[in-house]
Ligand code: SRM
């Protein structure tokens with residue numbers, strides 16, 4: 001069963017871009033997609049065989065490099081998060097908030113899975 | 124209102140400062156104007172840990188004074204001003220800077236000075252003493268231009284000083300007048316064991332030597348001569364031949380002084396003038412000077428109680444027991460160490476194979492422990508001392524206390540058998556009862572908070588093992604588990620998890636999490652568990668279930684760089700490489716536009732590869748016969764070599780050949796942290812094998828194996844595990860050593876750090892690895908054999924597998940290149956552009 005959990009539900013104004021099949025992403029890892037010239041980190045989190053997808057900006061504000069899609073996924077006290085592969089700061093997958101520095105956050109994007117295809121909207 | 128009295132403390136050393144702290148905590152500032160004179164240029168610091176200055180501690184780290192302490196508490200301190208006279212009739216002290224201050228009460232805490240024997244040439248430039256930070260600064264500066272250093276005096280401080288010289292890289296000698304080292308603390312047999320252990324570590328010991336002259340030429344020391352006609356060449360000399368109380372002020376004003384120096388004090392630390400007290404190393408109590416800090420602190424307490432009338436305590440003498448690690452060798456001595464009590468009996472073990480000497484002194488009927496000496500293994504010191512200090516009845520076979528436990532707990536030694544009154548921390552006078560109360564009432568569950576709340580363990584640190592045992596035992600009683608959890612997802616230590624993995628034959632992270640963890644995992648536990656799985660089962664690390672668990676380096680089999688690109692380091696076993704292979708590296712670098720550099724570990728690094736380029740680069744390299752160098756993994760990195768007997772005129776064995784053999788054997792071995800090795804062809808040690816996790820040095824008769832060395836952040840020399848053994852034995856021992864380390868180390872713990880925590884040190888390790896004391900060697904060898912047999916080049920496996928290759932893409936939906944990458948040229952190669960340079964570059968592009 002695939003369940004799309006994430007910010008805004010599909011609305012008419014949203015401009016969904018098809019990026020890949022859900023199966024292209026190993027469970028509990030991320031990939032990077034190029035969506036209208038923007039680098040979007042897409043994560044597939046599997047909990048009890050249920051899939052959830054999240055989208056953050058791929059740009060890591062600490063290292064100034066496009067790497068967040070390559071971080072390790074996990075949770076901190078129940079908050080789903082990714083750790084940057086360069087200097088290991090953690091970011092919430094839901095809000096983009098950096099969990100190690102209140103003043104930093106990264107943009108999140110709308111994401112959904114429709115018939116096994118992952119779609120992102122950066123509008 | 125102005126009824127306050129003036130109290131002057133002369134000397135701001137460890138004890139003087141402690142006294143003032145006690146006075147402040149007793150609110151004595153309401154009663155007294157406190158004034159103190161500090162001769163040194165800095166306020167009180169931790170003299171006990173003075174040698175820490177040479178291992179990176181700064182003067183600030185050593186300071187005992189909280190910033191602002193004197194100002195905040197209205198204590199007047201005169202730093203860098205020395206009291207030159209006391210006029211008791213007028214009750215006035217006079218200082219070098221011309222102050223004359225009247226006192227009501229006076230406390231002398233002037234400490235002691237190092238004794239320098241009256242030897243011709245003793246004041247020559249290049250001679251030093253070891254007492255203050257200033258002394259150490261002077262030594263350090265002078266030693267820059269020295270090769271050899273001699274310490275005169277083989278006592279406790281002398282050996283500590285020898286360690287400092289050795290760490291400064293000097294060829295170090297210790298010269299002792301008596302026929303053995305540490306003549307005050309240990310006996311002849313113990314002295315012999317200590318001497319041979321210290322010599323093994325490269326410090327030369329000369330006993331029964333009476334120095335007659337220090338000879339200099341051109342303003343520099345050249346040698347010293349001895350009464351027996353021999354001599355010793357050296358560049359510098361440090362005197363550590365005992366201490367003498369600084370009683371000059373007291374003498375000058377007519378206070379009672381002992382025959383051999385020291386200011387005479389009574390049970391209240393009062394001198395012959397009732398308004399003048401003396402505490403610490405300058406005080407003589409019962410014909411005795413106490414050259415340790417704990418008795419000084421006790422005196423400070425007594426004097427403070429007296430002067431504030433807060434308690435009627437008195438000083439009744441103190442325990443002179445000591446336990447130290449001298450040059451890495453454990454030495455302890457306590458109680459009636461020489462068996463001077465009437466009818467005393469002795470039990471001793473003298474194991475010259477392992478370099479251990481232990482002696483217990485018992486009372487006439489053998490029921491009580493009076494004292495003892497431990498050399499080479501002092502792990503039981505804390506417990507034994509308790510038997511003595513608390514007059515605890517010995518178990519029926521006291522000899523069992525000396526033998527290493529063959530199974531389980533040593534006989535009758537549990538902390539639970541101590542009474543609550545047992546003093547556990549002698550530096551800060553903390554009893555077992557104090558600890559238990561604090562642990563229960565404040566729910567302390569780690570050693571850090573115990574130190575903070577009770578002060579136990581914050582002095583010499585010698586009691587920390589015992590405090591830890593008590594803490595664990597109490598926590599168990601409260602039904603708490605002792606924490607060194609991997610992270611919030613696993614309430615187990617790395618070692619425990621490792622056992623669970625092996626015992627339950629767990630093969631995936633998710634199984635382990637399901638059975639023994641909570642939550643989803645994180646960047647701490649995921650890679651740690653994956654490393655355990657790899658070291659146990661050796662599956663390919665990109666196999667599906669492991670893929671998302673790896674740090675990016677392991678996940679993409681390359682090291683991430685600051686701009687998100689990767690570096691490529693192929694294995695070059697032993698550092699030996701053919702011209703053809705070198706040419707391939709050059710060609711590949713050119714073709715893919717990579718920056719190249721020779722690494723610090725005898726191979727070549729190619730930098731700046733994008734994710735999608737990695738498989739193509741590796742295909743080229745693998746075709747040319749290269750394989751993964753595992754530079755990305757917590758795994759075996761390289762076995763460096765020197766050129767050895769093949770070309771070098773001094774080489775006695777083929778170090779290159781052996782290095783290659785070892786590197787190929789252990790390549791890819793996953794471990795708690797990275798592993799490095801080297802093989803040198805002779806004792807000149809050009810491959811720096813003693814700085815490696817395991818290092819091998821050729822000898823005329825075979826090979827010497829060193830283990831647990833480290834370069835990097837905190838360099839540490841390796842220790843000798845075995846000498847003059849043949850290749851097969853080297854490999855056998857290394858197999859056992861490596862798996863034993865992998866099984867027992869904590870996450871991200873290099874062998875050196877693991878070793879420093881290993882109780883029993885090298886003797887224990889030798890027991891396990893060489894003598895198979897745990898009976899696990901067959902198993903260790905079998906595990907290594909499995910790993911060696913199942914080795915695969917991770918890159919070869921990756922490029923042959925389309926599913927794995929799919930990972931190596933910058934974008935899941937495009938073949939575009941990350942447009943944030945930008946490079947500039949420097950020294951004829953490319954390097955990542957800085958943020959500013961990127962701005963300029965993009966402006967030009969538009
Ligand atoms: C490339 C290289 C520097 C060079 O240009 O020469 C290097 C590069 C890095 N070293 Fe190193 N070390 C390199 C030789 C060394 C050496 C020398 C040696 O191996 O003989 C040492 C000291 C020896 C030792 O480890 O005992 C060394 C001690 C460290 C340490 C400190 C380890 C320690 O125990 O204190 C770290 C940090 C760590 O591992 O936590 C480190 C970490 C790193 C990292 C992984 C830092 C990072 O996370 O980015 C660098 C990876 C760069 C890359 O992509 O390759 N590197 N590093 C060398 C690669 C050698 C190779 O061929 O594999």
Ligand SMILES: Cc1cc2nc3c(=O)[nH]c(=O)nc-3n(C[C@H](O)[C@H](O)[C@H](O)COP(=O)(O)OP(=O)(O)OC[C@H]3O[C@@H](n4cnc5c(N)ncnc54)[C@H](O)[C@@H]3O)c2cc1C
Pocket residue numbers: 133134135136137138139160161162163170171172173174204205206207232233234235253254255280283369372402403404405413414415416417419583
């Ligand atoms: C290298 C080293 C290692 C040691 N290791 C240990 C150990 O492991 N365990 C242990 O228990 N002990 C150890 N000791 C001993 C311990 O440091 C001393 O017992 C302790 O410092 C004594 O304290 P004190 O205040 O009496 O003397 P000090 O700390 O020497 O302080 C006396 C101070 O008074 C000053 N002074 C003297 N005369 C005057 C004056 N006229 N006017 C003003 N100021 C004056 C001095 O300059 C000095 O600063 C070690 C000592 C050294 C040097």
Ligand code: SF4
Pocket residue numbers: none
């Ligand atoms: S020393 Fe520091 S900067 Fe240099 S390679 Fe090693 S880790 Fe990088």
Ligand code: FES
Pocket residue numbers: 547548549550551579580581582583584585586587
């Ligand atoms: S005995 Fe020295 S710190 Fe506890």
